[in-house]
Amino acid sequence: MNETKMRYFEKEDILHVTISDEPEANSVEINPNITVELNNVGELIGIEITNASSFIRDSIVESTQGKILNLATH
Numbered sequence: 001m002n003e004t005k006m007r008y009f010e011k012e013d014i015l016h017v018t019i020s021d022e023p024e025a026n027s028v029e030i031n032p033n034i035t036v037e038l039n040n041v042g043e044l045i046g047i048e049i050t051n052a053s054s055f056i057r058d059s060i061v062e063s064t065q066g067k068i069l070n071l072a073t074h
Contacts (some may be wrong), residue, residue, distance in 0.1 A: 005017070006018075012050075013050065013053055016046065016048050016049075017047040020039065020045040022039040022040075022045050024037045024045060024046065025040040026038045026042070033050050033052075033055045034047065034048070034049055034055075035048045036048075
């Protein structure tokens with residue numbers, strides 16, 4: 001069984017998540033910061049996030065703000 005692994009490359013500010021040790025056959029850019037890696041049958045085996053520190057910070061802030069606003073309206 002494959003174990004999910006995360007590596008952060010500080011100099012490049014890239015976060016790489018490995019879901020499977022299978023060889024990469026293809027990749028798809030989801031947005032300018034996220035590229036997904038696929039095996040030979042199109043299954044997700046990895047995710048690469050560039051500008052990771054800003055991307056993750058912004059995602060957390062947006063999610064938190066949305067939850068706070070949702071709680072404030074109820």
